Amino acid sequence: MGSYVIRRVLATLPVMGVVAVIVFLMLRLSPGDPAAIIAGDNATSQDIAQIREYLGLDQPLGEQFVRWIGQLLTGDFGNSIYLNRPVLGLIMERVGPTLALSISTMAFAILLAIPLGVLAAWRAGSWGDQAIMAMSVLAFSVPVFLIGYGLVIGFSLELELLPVQGFVSLSESPIGFLRHLVLPTVALGLVYTALLARITRATMLETLNEDFIRTARAKGLAEPRVLILHALKNASVPIVTTIGTGIALLIGGVVVTESVFAVPGIGRLTIDAVLQRDYPVIQGVILVIAGVYVLVNLAIDLTYSLLDPRIRY
Amino acid sequence: MAASDIAAVPATIPGAPRRASRLRRVARRPLPAIGATLLALLVLSALAAPWLTSHDPFEMNVVDRLMPPNETYWFGTDAYGRDIFTRTLYGGRVSLVIGASVAIASTVIGLFIGVLAGYFRLADAVLMRIMDGLMAIPGILLAIALMSLTRASMWVVIVAITIPEVPRVVRLVRAVVLSVREQVYIQAASAIGTRLPRLMIKHILPNTFAPLIVQATYIAASAVLVESYLSFLGVGTPPEIPSWGNIIAEGRLYVQIAFWNILFPSVFLALMVLSINILGDGLRDMLDPRLARRI
Numbered sequence: 025m026g027s028y029v030i031r032r033v034l035a036t037l038p039v040m041g042v043v044a045v046i047v048f049l050m051l052r053l054s055p056g057d058p059a060a061i062i063a064g065d066n067a068t069s070q071d072i073a074q075i076r077e078y079l080g081l082d083q084p085l086g087e088q089f090v091r092w093i094g095q096l097l098t099g100d101f102g103n104s105i106y107l108n109r110p111v112l113g114l115i116m117e118r119v120g121p122t123l124a125l126s127i128s129t130m131a132f133a134i135l136l137a138i139p140l141g142v143l144a145a146w147r148a149g150s151w152g153d154q155a156i157m158a159m160s161v162l163a164f165s166v167p168v169f170l171i172g173y174g175l176v177i178g179f180s181l182e183l184e185l186l187p188v189q190g191f192v193s194l195s196e197s198p199i200g201f202l203r204h205l206v207l208p209t210v211a212l213g214l215v216y217t218a219l220l221a222r223i224t225r226a227t228m229l230e231t232l233n234e235d236f237i238r239t240a241r242a243k244g245l246a247e248p249r250v251l252i253l254h255a256l257k258n259a260s261v262p263i264v265t266t267i268g269t270g271i272a273l274l275i276g277g278v279v280v281t282e283s284v285f286a287v288p289g290i291g292r293l294t295i296d297a298v299l300q301r302d303y304p305v306i307q308g309v310i311l312v313i314a315g316v317y318v319l320v321n322l323a324i325d326l327t328y329s330l331l332d333p334r335i336r337y
Numbered sequence: 338m339a340a341s342d343i344a345a346v347p348a349t350i351p352g353a354p355r356r357a358s359r360l361r362r363v364a365r366r367p368l369p370a371i372g373a374t375l376l377a378l379l380v381l382s383a384l385a386a387p388w389l390t391s392h393d394p395f396e397m398n399v400v401d402r403l404m405p406p407n408e409t410y411w412f413g414t415d416a417y418g419r420d421i422f423t424r425t426l427y428g429g430r431v432s433l434v435i436g437a438s439v440a441i442a443s444t445v446i447g448l449f450i451g452v453l454a455g456y457f458r459l460a461d462a463v464l465m466r467i468m469d470g471l472m473a474i475p476g477i478l479l480a481i482a483l484m485s486l487t488r489a490s491m492w493v494v495i496v497a498i499t500i501p502e503v504p505r506v507v508r509l510v511r512a513v514v515l516s517v518r519e520q521v522y523i524q525a526a527s528a529i530g531t532r533l534p535r536l537m538i539k540h541i542l543p544n545t546f547a548p549l550i551v552q553a554t555y556i557a558a559s560a561v562l563v564e565s566y567l568s569f570l571g572v573g574t575p576p577e578i579p580s581w582g583n584i585i586a587e588g589r590l591y592v593q594i595a596f597w598n599i600l601f602p603s604v605f606l607a608l609m610v611l612s613i614n615i616l617g618d619g620l621r622d623m624l625d626p627r628l629a630r631r632i
Contacts, residue, residue, distance in 0.1 A: 042470025054486035061487065161618070165558070165611035167565055169585060170603035173592055181593060276477030280566050284589075294478065298485040298572050306482050314473040 032325055036318050043314040044096065047307045048089055052081075062105060062301045075105070079303070101311070102304035104297075111308035114293060121191045122289035124201070125278055126271075128209045133216035134267065140217075141224025141263075142251055148229055157225070160218035168277055172211040172284035179207060189286040204285075212281040216274055223266040227259040234258075261328060268324040271317055369619020375612035379605070383429030392420035394427040394579045403595045413597040415587060424579040425602045431580035432561045432609060435495055439560035440553040442499045447506020448545065452537065454507060455514025465511070468504040476501035476559075477566055484572045494567060494574050498560050509552055513545045547624035554617035558610045565606050581606045 051058045059076035060067070067075075076082050080091065095102065101111040144153040180188040186207055192200035231237065232255055240250045279291030290309060297305035382389060398418035406413045412421035454464040471479070483497035517523060518541065526540050567573025568582025569589075576583055581602040588598025 038466050039469045039473050042466055043473055046467075046470055046474070050482065050486065058486075061485075161614055162611065165562075165614050166607045167562060167569075167603055167610075169569055169589070169599070170607060173589070173596070173599055173603075176592070177596060272472070272475040275475040276566075279477055279481070280569065283570055294481060295570050295572060298481055301485055303485070306485055310474055310478060310482055313475060313478060314470075317473050317475070 028329055029326060032322065032329070036322050039318055040315065043311065043318075044093060045089075047310050048092060051303055051307075052085060052088075058303070062303055064301065078105075096311070101308040104302050104305050106297075106300045106302045106305075111304050112312075114305060115290065115308055115312055118288060118290050118293045120193060120289075121287045122278055122282070122291065124191075124194070124205060125208055125212065125281065125287060125289065126274060128205050129213045129216060129274060129278075130267070132209050132213040133220055136213070137217040137220035138224050138256070138263070141221040142228055142256060144221065144225040145228030145232060146251060148225075153225075156221060160221050163214040163218035166214075168211055168215070168280045169284050171214060172207070172281060175207045175211055176285075189284075191285075191287045191289075204287075208281050208285045208287060211284065212274070212277045215277060216270060219270050219273065220263065220266060224259070224263050227262045228255055231255045231259040261332065264324055264328065268321045271320055275313055275317075366619075366622070368615055369622075372612045372615030372619060375608060376616060379429055379609050379612065380433060382426055383433055386423070386426035386430065389426060390420065390423040392423040394419065394424045396420070403591060403598075405595070406597055412601040413595065415584070415595075415598050416591060421584065421597060421601055424584050425581070425605050427579050428581040428584055428602055429605060429609070431491070431574060431578060432564060432606070435491070435498065435564045435574075436557040436561040436609075436613070438495045439498045439502060440557035442495065443502040443506055443556055444549055444553045446499070447503045448510050448542075448549065450503070451507040451510025451545075452514055452542070455511040456518065456537070456541075461511070464507070468507050471501065472504045474501070477563060480563060480567060481570070481572055484567060489573070489575050491574055491578065494564060497567070498563050502556050502559070506549070506552060506556070509548055510545050513548060514541055517541050517544045551617055551621040551624060554613055554620060558613035558617065561606065561613070562610050 054061070057072070059072045059079065059081055062079075063072045063075050080088050083091075099112065101115075103109060104111055104114055107114065140156050144156040147153050176188055179186045187200075187204050190204060192204050194201045236258075237250060237255055240254045241247075245254075278289070279294060281287070282289045282291035283295065290313070294306065294309050296302070297309070396419060398414070400418065401409075401414050402416055402418040404414045404418075412425060415421055415424070450464055450468075454461040454468075479501045480497040483500060484493065487493055523536065523540055526536055531540070564573055564580065565582035565585065568576075568580050569586045571586060573582055574580040576586075584602040585599045585606075588595070588602075591598055
């Protein structure tokens with residue numbers, strides 16, 4: 025057990041190392057002079073030289089990398105070129121809305137997708153199953169902004185039930201916080217719901233064909249008990265794993281959703297940074313998000329190895 | 338078996354599906370055919386854009402700005418008085434080029450890396466660590482970051498969307514190669530002295546084609562969607578090119594007073610992604626029955 029945990033934890037190191045190398049090389053290997061790109065179209069050669077020196081781009085690649093990694097390890101993600109403030113602080117300021125939206129979306133999707141997936145698998149081939157599967161293909165295909173603006177026009181502009189856009193923090197007003205979260209959560213949550221409903225249905229279908237399900241039914245257990253306690257519990261590993269890997273999809277969607285609903289989160293920070301060629305901020309955001317992705321998936325794997333002894337390799 | 342031997346085989350093998358039964362199969366599962374037809378219509382509307390409309394996608398009529406849909410402007414006009422119907426048709430061209438290019442590029446690159454990783458142990462360790470790292474970065478975020486590196490153009494958009502898609506193809510190809518290389522017929526071919534390149538091309542690669550074709554359609558669908566997201570966020574296709582994402586990005590400012598600016602291009606976008614996805618599901622059921630049963 026202990027050795028599995030250690031091996032699994034150590035396995036995250038090369039992934040994060042590779043992410044760091046990718047992030048580092050991206051700017052350096054890009055076509056053209058990175059300093060000139062950052063400086064923009066109207067920069068003088070003096071500006072460019074200044075930026076080159078500021079970012080250490082005039083030094084040998086290996087030296088730059090070692091210095092950069094050293095700074096990262098002490099929690100120094102560099103300074104924003106545009107705002108001249110520490111990148112990590114900027115990210116921390118914006119993390120609240122993004123975190124709130126991600127968590128509410130995940131909760132919404134899980135609560136909706138798992139019952140739908142179980143239902144679809146239970147009555148596989150029925151019109152209900154076909155309707156659920158058709159809706160999931162549709163949810164995969166409709167762009168977030170179409171759902172988002174559709175909801176805004178319907179619920180905010182026509183019915184005037186919910187705010188059009190923006191964000192209110194939980195400490196400011198709990199009611200306002202929830203009201204502002206509803207539409208972005210639904211808009212973003214549908215894709216994630218579709219993904220989870222599909223994987224739930226697929227693994228449930230497999231589990232429902234197992235012998236122990238037949239045994240459970242044969243000894244006269246009530247169907248809900250068979251479905252939830254026997255089937256869903258055993259089908260849960262791939263579902264939870266998909267919830268973890270689906271975070272990548274979720275975060276991509278968060279960027280677009282934040283833009284539709286003018287939520288001042290990480291997505292907004294990233295887009296502003298790209299438009300201003302504020303490279304340290306872009307690097308910082310990628311590193312932090314990849315780090316969160318790796319850690320969440322680590323946590324999921326470790327939890328499972330604790331709960332299910334079959335998982336340990 | 339040489340090509341001439343295959344030609345000698347009678348055209349109708351007993352037990353092989355004949356025309357009539359194929360038609361019946363389509364009737365029983367109409368969805369893939371509907372998807373293919375819808376996609377064909379969208380492709381046609383994009384290609385025939387100049388003949389389907391009498392307007393020019395760049396022609397501005399400031400007097401007619403933000404007009405709702407009417408007889409002259411079927412989908413209304415935008416803030417510069419440009420015809421949305423025309424721009425939507427031309428936007429389809431951008432999406433098709435990007436969808437097809439990304440699907441082909443990521444499949445070819447992924448196939449190459451996947452075969453290397455699947456066959457050579459040493460390359461495997463290094464390549465798969467790189468792929469794991471790439472997959473830890475959400476695709477859209479990576480594409481956005483790549484877009485910041487150089488002046489935007491359609492080619493840059495294609496590269497930026499392709500790179501995050503490659504690891505998925507690599508994993509798929511590697512898995513197929515790993516399972517196939519242990520098969521008895523590969524050992525047999527190898528034992529009678531088949532050289533590696535021939536073994537690879539003739540005996541291993543064909544096994545990857547069915548899942549790759551399916552994967553490529555899904556990638557095309559995703560690429561069309563991601564292009565629209567990048568353009569919507571203002572970091573995609575250069576704004577002067579009428580892509581669906583760009584039309585929507587401009588139209589979002591007027592969503593309260595002129596929702597048709599975003600409605601029509603969004604619906605075309607959704608229909609194209611939907612039709613490609615449905616086609617992919619159909620291909621999967623046809624080419625890869627094992628997968629079809631699982632998902």
